[in-house]
């Protein structure tokens with residue numbers, strides 16, 4: 557039981573990150589919500605499993621900071637970027653934290669985009685947001701536990717291990733992998 561719990565939690569943690577990165581790569585951001593005060597502008601975008609917020613300051617020292625959070629159902633990892641100078645200028649120096657750089661083809665055009673393709677590089681957030689990470693991990697761990705270890709699932713795993721038909725329990729020893737079960741007629745691989 558303990559091993560199963562640990563296994564489910566591990567699967568939950570991996571699933572949280574995997575889902576977050578899928579949201580990062582393919583989650584479409586909705587329209588930009590802008591609010592400005594004097595020389596400061598807040599922008600925010602929301603999408604399925606992805607949230608981008610930026611703060612731009614135009615008076616000296618001008619900079620833009622961006623916080624990108626991904627994850628579903630709760631945002632569980634994030635990264636931040638500090639861009640020095642005006643957002644409109646090319647070749648801005650940028651300080652990206654809590655992210656890994658990824659090949660451009662792995663991500664859609666929405667990935668880490670401010671206005672248009674802010675930095676040219678693509679990133680995936682890796683810094684955990686503790687509360688979100690815990691909630692997402694428990695969420696996926698629960699699903700993993702129910703799917704893998706519910707009584708029916710357990711019985712199927714057990715039958716498969718013992719080389720029996722996972723549908724009816726007939727001993728399949730000597731039968732080809734894809735062969736139809738002589739007992740119940742189901743064509744089931746026991747791999």
Ligand SMILES: [Zn+2]
Pocket residue numbers: 721722723724725726737738739740741742
């Ligand atoms: Zn069978």
